[in-house]
Amino acid sequence: MSEALILTPQQIKRKKAAGEPIEPGEDELIRQHTITVLVENSIGSLIRVINMFAARGFNIESITVGPTDDLTVSRMHIVTTGNQRIIAQILRQLSRLVDTIEVEDLTGINFVERELCLVKVQYTPQSRAEIMDVNTVFRGKVVDITPNAFTFELTGPTPKIDAFINMMRPHQIMEVARSGRVAMQRNHFPD
Amino acid sequence: MRYDTHTKVHPVGPAGDALPTPSTEIVATRQRVSGAEVFLRSLQAEGVTVVFGHPGGAVIKVYDEMARIDPDFLHVLVRHEQGGTHAAEGYAKATGKVGTVLVTSGPGATNTVTGIADAYMDSVPIVVFTGQVPTGLIGNDAFQECDAVGVTRSITKHSYLVRDVNDLARTVKEAYHIARTGRPGPVLVDLPKDVLLDTAPFRYPESVSIRGYSVPRMGRPDKVARAARMIAESKRPVFYVGGGAINSGASEKLREIAQRARIPVTTTLHGLGAFPEDDPLSLRMLGMHGTWWANQAIQHCDTIIAVGARFDDRVTGKLDSWAPHASVIHIEIDQSCISKNVFADCAILGDAKAVLEQLDPLIQRKDTDAWLAEIDAWRQECPLIYDVDEKLRAQYVIECLRNKTGGDAVVLTDVGQHQMWTAQYFRFLHPRTHITSGGLGTMGFGMPASMGAAFGLREAGSDRPVVCISGDGGFVMNAQELSVAAAHKLPIKIAVINNRFLGMVRQWQELFHAERYSHTDLSDTNPDFVRLAEACNCVGLRATNNEEAVNIIDEAWKVDDRPVVMDFQVAKEEMVFPMVPAGAATGDMITKRIVPNSFV
Ligand SMILES: Cc1ncc(C[n+]2csc(CCOP(=O)(O)OP(=O)(O)O)c2C)c(N)n1
Numbered sequence: 001m002s003e004a005l006i007l008t009p010q011q012i013k014r015k016k017a018a019g020e021p022i023e024p025g026e027d028e029l030i031r032q033h034t035i036t037v038l039v040e041n042s043i044g045s046l047i048r049v050i051n052m053f054a055a056r057g058f059n060i061e062s063i064t065v066g067p068t069d070d071l072t073v074s075r076m077h078i079v080t081t082g083n084q085r086i087i088a089q090i091l092r093q094l095s096r097l098v099d100t101i102e103v104e105d106l107t108g109i110n111f112v113e114r115e116l117c118l119v120k121v122q123y124t125p126q127s128r129a130e131i132m133d134v135n136t137v138f139r140g141k142v143v144d145i146t147p148n149a150f151t152f153e154l155t156g157p158t159p160k161i162d163a164f165i166n167m168m169r170p171h172q173i174m175e176v177a178r179s180g181r182v183a184m185q186r187n188h189f190p191d
Numbered sequence: 192m193r194y195d196t197h198t199k200v201h202p203v204g205p206a207g208d209a210l211p212t213p214s215t216e217i218v219a220t221r222q223r224v225s226g227a228e229v230f231l232r233s234l235q236a237e238g239v240t241v242v243f244g245h246p247g248g249a250v251i252k253v254y255d256e257m258a259r260i261d262p263d264f265l266h267v268l269v270r271h272e273q274g275g276t277h278a279a280e281g282y283a284k285a286t287g288k289v290g291t292v293l294v295t296s297g298p299g300a301t302n303t304v305t306g307i308a309d310a311y312m313d314s315v316p317i318v319v320f321t322g323q324v325p326t327g328l329i330g331n332d333a334f335q336e337c338d339a340v341g342v343t344r345s346i347t348k349h350s351y352l353v354r355d356v357n358d359l360a361r362t363v364k365e366a367y368h369i370a371r372t373g374r375p376g377p378v379l380v381d382l383p384k385d386v387l388l389d390t391a392p393f394r395y396p397e398s399v400s401i402r403g404y405s406v407p408r409m410g411r412p413d414k415v416a417r418a419a420r421m422i423a424e425s426k427r428p429v430f431y432v433g434g435g436a437i438n439s440g441a442s443e444k445l446r447e448i449a450q451r452a453r454i455p456v457t458t459t460l461h462g463l464g465a466f467p468e469d470d471p472l473s474l475r476m477l478g479m480h481g482t483w484w485a486n487q488a489i490q491h492c493d494t495i496i497a498v499g500a501r502f503d504d505r506v507t508g509k510l511d512s513w514a515p516h517a518s519v520i521h522i523e524i525d526q527s528c529i530s531k532n533v534f535a536d537c538a539i540l541g542d543a544k545a546v547l548e549q550l551d552p553l554i555q556r557k558d559t560d561a562w563l564a565e566i567d568a569w570r571q572e573c574p575l576i577y578d579v580d581e582k583l584r585a586q587y588v589i590e591c592l593r594n595k596t597g598g599d600a601v602v603l604t605d606v607g608q609h610q611m612w613t614a615q616y617f618r619f620l621h622p623r624t625h626i627t628s629g630g631l632g633t634m635g636f637g638m639p640a641s642m643g644a645a646f647g648l649r650e651a652g653s654d655r656p657v658v659c660i661s662g663d664g665g666f667v668m669n670a671q672e673l674s675v676a677a678a679h680k681l682p683i684k685i686a687v688i689n690n691r692f693l694g695m696v697r698q699w700q701e702l703f704h705a706e707r708y709s710h711t712d713l714s715d716t717n718p719d720f721v722r723l724a725e726a727c728n729c730v731g732l733r734a735t736n737n738e739e740a741v742n743i744i745d746e747a748w749k750v751d752d753r754p755v756v757m758d759f760q761v762a763k764e765e766m767v768f769p770m771v772p773a774g775a776a777t778g779d780m781i782t783k784r785i786v787p788n789s790f791v
Binding site (some may be wrong): 095 | 340341344345348349350352369401402403404525526527529530531
């Protein structure tokens with residue numbers, strides 16, 4: 001993270017007073033960030049991470065945890081929001097925990113992000129075809145069907161999932177389950 | 192019992208100003224021994240020489256083994272676990288070593304919470320061992336069960352629940368390593384009873400490896416070079432020095448650099464002693480109750496060189512208007528402190544001493560005469576003064592204590608007005624001679640912490656007197672430890688600045704709450720401090736005027752086999768000035784009793 005982007009109000013004021021340019025909004029812009037954390041695989045370690053967010057008043061939009069290829073290590077994906085200064089603080093506070101092995105902010109670098117969701121929607125003979133059409137467009141899977149409801153499975157970037165759920169809203173959504181996001185940096189092509 | 196043993200000589204403790212005591216201890220046994228014994232052998236192998244503790248059901252096996260293995264093991268039976276944690280803090284701060292606390296489960300553990308929080312805020316290395324119900328009962332609301340790890344998670348640097356006796360020695364080793372290194376802090380280790388009863392061969396690990404934990408030391412050379420350039424180019428530089436400088440033993444390097452480059456030095460409350468306050472370059476303490484001239488210097492400087500300090504709100508006041516012209520160089524070991532409150536134009540992550548050593552060869556003599564003259568004018572404009580008349584005043588008592596010791600004493604305070612007056616009037620000369628509760632501001636810290644410090648100095652063979660300066664409110668909060676200090680013949684000098692009020696709160700009530708002294712008058716509930724002292728096998732003395740004050744201090748210094756409690760009955764209406772009201776701008780410092788309307 002570039003240090004120059006982390007501006008406090010005091011710093012902005014100082015720059016203004018000195019007539020120095022400030023990138024408009026760059027420092028104060030509140031953005032979503034996806035942070036990945038490698039942490040010791042124990043409940044205590046996970047709680048410490050989450051507790052840090054709670055105790056310091058940082059925000060968590062979504063969180064996922066799962067083992068990695070090394071079973072003693074878990075990977076967490078945390079989606080949070082904040083301006084540059086807050087995100088920098090979050091990264092530093094995370095790195096400082098004894099049980100965190102690696103902390104990385106994926107936002108701003110090239111990465112793939114996916115979420116999985118299950119949606120149970122009621123259908124009638126009239127709505128059935130339209131519901132199936134939406135599902136086809138989104139390339140979802142039907143994982144369960146009963147005489148009055150479908151259960152769809154859909155994976156993709158979060159906006160796609162949001163859009164799918166929005167399209168289903170006019171019909172009777174019975175239940176939604178979302179996994180939260182997982183992400184991974186794209187590999188570089190070898191030169 | 193005989194052991195097949197290996198022995199190992201401990202490396203001398205951490206940085207410069209610390210008082211290390213090398214020891215030779217058993218580091219392995221071939222036989223299986225109880226978890227309790229593994230625990231005690233681990234402490235010995237770690238070089239632990241004193242434990243502040245209190246027994247109970249969950250740790251009874253540890254106490255049993257203690258009596259069996261080593262009847263001379265120095266365990267100090269405190270009379271309240273909170274006192275034990277503060278004693279461990281006092282010990283740690285006075286010696287630079289890690290303080291150790293041992294308590295039972297449930298209420299024993301919860302009683303340590305305040306001390307742990309205090310150590311967390313003030314970066315004090317302590318390890319707290321709490322008993323726990325047997326692993327099979329955890330989660331069952333068993334008798335005296337408390338999720339100690341859970342309760343203390345946000346106030347510990349790290350914590351452990353030991354589930355297997357085979358992990359015990361390694362855990363102890365890691366706990367001390369984490370508490371001591373980097374930015375120091377408290378570590379809690381929860382010990383279920385069955386783990387202490389189980390058996391295993393004892394082997395103390397030689398080294399630790401914790402993959403997620405690394406300790407910064409040297410600063411990045413490019414950043415150091417940049418800092419040196421910024422210092423060279425500055426016209427009005429100031430060193431702003433915090434407790435981190437003392438923790439890393441950076442005082443001497445700091446003094447060399449500041450004196451060579453003629454850069455003035457201001458310190459935080461915890462930085463007191465890092466730079467001798469009788470040096471003309473010393474601006475004394477800054478912040479809410481700091482000196483007018485230190486705060487003016489900050490407001491007008493062009494470069495701040497922060498060393499092991501965290502820009503806390505009691506230092507900066509309103510952030511927007513703090514140090515408006517300054518570029519900031521921040522030398523700091525804890526990355527989370529960098530650019531947290533104040534943006535660092537040049538942040539150097541590293542150990543304060545190591546980074547100053549890197550910086551040292553790059554710093555030339557500077558001409559700062561004009562800047563120093565400007566600061567001197569502020570010094571004349573608003574010196575630290577108080578009324579001297581027939582009334583006994585706290586500031587006078589503190590100056591008398593300073594004269595008696597010549598500044599060569601370890602001074603511990605409690606929290607309140609007396610704490611600020613001590614910071615303002617004692618003029619500290621050496622690192623690790625000023626110990627207080629700053630971050631958490633824990634009333635009841637001073638007395639037990641001075642007991643811990645006294646153990647530390649005794650063990651190091653130092654004859655510096657230990658002086659505790661306390662308020663009448665805070666002293667009562669942990670006065671139970673008096674008889675413990677007496678039992679161990681610790682010659683602590685305790686000055687109770689007795690204004691019969693919760694003075695600091697009273698001050699705010701007078702200044703900001705229309706003089707409604709709601710529940711701050713202690714005259715009906717204060718004990719008779721002289722009789723309290725005597726009841727606890729200490730000497731009790733009282734002074735009500737200036738002359739008596741001088742006399743009882745002389746008398747107190749003649750006592751060398753027990754604590755002395757000096758009850759100084761001082762004027763109650765005295766206030767701490769200068770003062771930056773909470774949340775106000777540093778420029779709007781109140782220098783005397785007149786309060787600007789905007790703060791009422
Ligand atoms: C445990 C605790 N409770 C309450 C406070 C709030 N507080 C801060 S200073 C103070 C007054 C302390 O009075 P005293 O010990 O008599 O010292 P003085 O200010 O009079 O020197 C109080 C109540 C505190 N810091 N700690």
